[in-house]
Amino acid sequence: MLSAVLVLTGLALAFGLLLGWAAIRFKVEGDPLVEKIEAKLPQTQCGQCGYPGCRPYAEAMANNEEEINLCPPGGETTMIALSELLGREPKALESEEKLPMVAIIDEANCIGCTLCIQACPVDAILGAAKQMHTVIEAECTGCELCIEPCPVDCIIMQEIEPDTSNWKWPFPKAAHEVKP
Amino acid sequence: MIRQLFKFKGGIHPPMHKKESTHIPIQQADLPNTLTLPLHQHIGESAEPLVGVGDRVLKGQKIAKANGYVSAPVHAPSSGTVVAIEERPIPHPSGLDDLCIILETDGQEEWAEKNPLPDYKTLDASKLRNAIRSAGIVGLGGAGFPTAIKLNPTAGKPVDTLIVNGVECEPYISCDDMLMRERADQILAGAKIMCHALQAKTCVIAIEDNKPEAIEAMRAAATGCDIEIVPVPTRYPQGGEKQLIQVITGKECPSDDLPIQIGVVVHNIGTAAAVHRAIELGEPLISRVVTVTGDGIAQRQNYEVLLGTSVNTLLDQSGGTTNNVERIIMGGPMMGFALRFENVPIVKTSNCILVTTKENIDPPSHVMPCIRCGACADACPVSLLPQQLYWFSKAKEFERAQDHNLFDCIECGCCAYVCPSNIPLVHYYRYSKTEIWSQERDKEKAEQAKMRHDNRQARLDREKAEKAARAAKKRAALKAAEEKKKAEAAKQAEAGETSSADTSTTKQDEIQAAIARAKAKKAQSKAAPKNTVELTEAQKKQISEAKERRKKIDELANAGTTDTDKAP
Numbered sequence: 001m002l003s004a005v006l007v008l009t010g011l012a013l014a015f016g017l018l019l020g021w022a023a024i025r026f027k028v029e030g031d032p033l034v035e036k037i038e039a040k041l042p043q044t045q046c047g048q049c050g051y052p053g054c055r056p057y058a059e060a061m062a063n064n065e066e067e068i069n070l071c072p073p074g075g076e077t078t079m080i081a082l083s084e085l086l087g088r089e090p091k092a093l094e095s096e097e098k099l100p101m102v103a104i105i106d107e108a109n110c111i112g113c114t115l116c117i118q119a120c121p122v123d124a125i126l127g128a129a130k131q132m133h134t135v136i137e138a139e140c141t142g143c144e145l146c147i148e149p150c151p152v153d154c155i156i157m158q159e160i161e162p163d164t165s166n167w168k169w170p171f172p173k174a175a176h177e178v179k180p
Numbered sequence: 181m182i183r184q185l186f187k188f189k190g191g192i193h194p195p196m197h198k199k200e201s202t203h204i205p206i207q208q209a210d211l212p213n214t215l216t217l218p219l220h221q222h223i224g225e226s227a228e229p230l231v232g233v234g235d236r237v238l239k240g241q242k243i244a245k246a247n248g249y250v251s252a253p254v255h256a257p258s259s260g261t262v263v264a265i266e267e268r269p270i271p272h273p274s275g276l277d278d279l280c281i282i283l284e285t286d287g288q289e290e291w292a293e294k295n296p297l298p299d300y301k302t303l304d305a306s307k308l309r310n311a312i313r314s315a316g317i318v319g320l321g322g323a324g325f326p327t328a329i330k331l332n333p334t335a336g337k338p339v340d341t342l343i344v345n346g347v348e349c350e351p352y353i354s355c356d357d358m359l360m361r362e363r364a365d366q367i368l369a370g371a372k373i374m375c376h377a378l379q380a381k382t383c384v385i386a387i388e389d390n391k392p393e394a395i396e397a398m399r400a401a402a403t404g405c406d407i408e409i410v411p412v413p414t415r416y417p418q419g420g421e422k423q424l425i426q427v428i429t430g431k432e433c434p435s436d437d438l439p440i441q442i443g444v445v446v447h448n449i450g451t452a453a454a455v456h457r458a459i460e461l462g463e464p465l466i467s468r469v470v471t472v473t474g475d476g477i478a479q480r481q482n483y484e485v486l487l488g489t490s491v492n493t494l495l496d497q498s499g500g501t502t503n504n505v506e507r508i509i510m511g512g513p514m515m516g517f518a519l520r521f522e523n524v525p526i527v528k529t530s531n532c533i534l535v536t537t538k539e540n541i542d543p544p545s546h547v548m549p550c551i552r553c554g555a556c557a558d559a560c561p562v563s564l565l566p567q568q569l570y571w572f573s574k575a576k577e578f579e580r581a582q583d584h585n586l587f588d589c590i591e592c593g594c595c596a597y598v599c600p601s602n603i604p605l606v607h608y609y610r611y612s613k614t615e616i617w618s619q620e621r622d623k624e625k626a627e628q629a630k631m632r633h634d635n636r637q638a639r640l641d642r643e644k645a646e647k648a649a650r651a652a653k654k655r656a657a658l659k660a661a662e663e664k665k666k667a668e669a670a671k672q673a674e675a676g677e678t679s680s681a682d683t684s685t686t687k688q689d690e691i692q693a694a695i696a697r698a699k700a701k702k703a704q705s706k707a708a709p710k711n712t713v714e715l716t717e718a719q720k721k722q723i724s725e726a727k728e729r730r731k732k733i734d735e736l737a738n739a740g741t742t743d744t745d746k747a748p
Contacts, residue, residue, distance in 0.1 A: 043626035045633050053633070077619060080576065122632040141629045164220065166621065167274040168614040172607045 033062045040081045044073045045121035046143030101142035101157040109154035116146035186430040188423040190561040191415040201354045201473040201480040215283040215488030218270045221527040222318040224250030238292035253316045257466035257486035260285040275520030294462030315458035316465045321448035324529040331377040340443035342380040346387040347419035350512035353532040355469040358482040360394035364401035370452030383407045390414045417592040476505040476535035509534040514593035548601040556595035566595035573608040
């Protein structure tokens with residue numbers, strides 16, 4: 001009787017110590033779910049979801065505080081990826097999916113105020129005070145955050161035209177299929 | 181010795197329709213007035229133009245150079261003048277434009293200097309590859325992969341077998357068949373050069389048994405040399421690289437590896453002929469054999485066509501199209517794509533122009549739901565599950581499609597051919613593939629954007645911290661100075677002097693000194709400007725007059741202000 005109690009107590013202690021050590025040894029820094037969610041987001045940092053950037057939105061989703069359908073630049077693909085990752089039901093996007101855009105500065109009208117440079121979340125605008133600014137198109141995420149601060153409205157958003165390197169086959173027409 | 185052949189899985193036996201275009205020999209296509217040469221006719225990076233608008237170029241002159249390792253140069257197919265370098269429609273399923281060099285031919289066919297290397301056997305393999313690369317040769321079977329790269333064996337992986345692919349398994353196309361019948365010696369010569377470059381132990385030329393004339397011609401040309409001509413039983417898609425390797429060697433090529441990893445290299449017979457012309461005659465790749473066929477064209481035959489010739493020109497030379505044309509396809513009926521415009525040029529990879537009529541093609545309304553019969557899986561030559569891929573593609577579940585090895589699909593079209601519901605399966609796979617590529621590009625861009633965003637955030641934080649540190653430092657310095665002063669004052673007080681008067685005098689002194697400094701500076705700035713040194717009398721007078729006027733104005737103004745000051 002006593003030996004059984006001792007053995008069980010010993011075992012409990014040993015496993016308790018092992019678990020305690022493992023908790024310290026294999027401690028995970030930060031929330032890995034946030035990282036995973038953030039990796040699915042398009043990183044435009046546009047704030048169209050209502051959060052000041054992709055990471056805050058990812059944190060909100062990780063805490064189950066926010067819907068998964070708030071990212072217009074990511075579109076349906078991002079929503080589906082998030083639903084798979086988080087195990088939630090897919091939900092249609094509230095706003096319309098946007099085609100990829102790039103900001104273009106009308107350089108003749110630019111007064112060199114640097115306001116757009118300060119607004120750009122990815123440092124994709126080049127210029128200096130009282131010098132003409134220009135957008136580095138390859139770096140522009142199309143977030144539109146530079147549009148509003150421009151005092152002379154010289155920034156426009158332009159759709160990215162497909163070329164043979166980024167052209168996609170269209171989805172086969174559903175109309176062709178006879179409904180069962 | 182009879183070689184043992186193997187079988188690949190799946191495959192189909194569609195009606196071949198090759199006889200229609202093989203009854204007359206290869207004919208030289210007319211020299212068109214303009215040649216449109218896209219800079220991207222191959223897999224890899226676009227070529228870079230070497231000529232400008234208005235330049236006269238000679239036949240065979242390099243007009244665009246390879247840009248990077250996986251790229252190929254472009255040569256002028258005839259002598260003439262460059263009239264434009266601009267975006268023109270190119271043969272691409274999108275129907276989009278791409279950069280092309282437009283050449284106006286002068287009809288003189290004046291050749292640039294040729295640099296043949298007839299004694300290639302004494303040459304180093306890398307020199308040979310460079311010559312082939314600089315001749316702009318790419319795989320002429322349809323894929324357009326730069327040939328020189330495929331002639332570069334990996335270190336430690338000796339090439340066991342070179343297979344020269346004369347299978348031409350796709351219906352309607354007969355350009356390789358005709359080439360083998362008429363230019364067997366050129367193909368053999370090219371194969372020998374390739375063998376030398378690869379140091380391959382054996383060389384096999386595989387030809388499907390539905391081309392007896394070609395087999396005959398090749399056998400006759402190959403008597404006495406150690407290149408083996410192997411007839412293979414007709415089955416589509418036997419001409420696929422990995423399928424052919426399996427048939428000839430019995431080895432299955434790993435899905436994510438190149439055939440060279442298992443010691444086999446496959447080149448098309450057209451490519452072999454082009455290599456022969458480049459090395460032994462010094463002629464770069466400026467023309468190819470193209471089959472013009474289909475029910476919608478009057479005269480069906482093969483042409484030797486200069487690259488850049490428009491499809492229109494070829495169709496006209498073949499007696500024009502009939503009235504009931506449904507579409508014009510570049511490539512064969514299984515793997516080709518419909519052209520959006522008839523004025524696109526023939527490029528290095530264009531093996532066939534197929535003009536189909538309305539009777540040839542099932543109306544798309546015949547598409548019915550998938551009944552999961554599994555016929556597609558039986559027909560698939562790469563052992564995929566086409567119906568699963570179809571469901572995943574339709575549901576846009578690209579990750580799962582990728583898990584089912586979507587990228588092993590060679591788009592041969594066997595599954596769609598056998599599908600009893602007429603589902604355009606390959607279209608779904610192409611859609612999924614381009615979507616996945618696009619997602620990968622987006623992901624890359626997102627990572628880049630995140631990095632830039634994080635860097636910016638770090639910079640802003642750093643700047644903020646630096647500013648705060650500077651302010652703190654300044655405050656600390658001020659405080660220290662004040663304390664020092666206080667301490668000094670206390671010291672002086674201790675010394676028994678009248679501190680308050682003393683500090684005020686020091687302050688007074690400081691103020692006085694500052695005023696004196698300011699005055700001195702003012703006086704200095706008032707000193708005569710340098711441009712008044714050498715002046716004529718008239719100018720001096722003018723200046724003094726102006727000074728007088730200014731003085732007067734100042735006086736008046738002063739009087740005004742004093743008046744207003746006094747007024748209230």
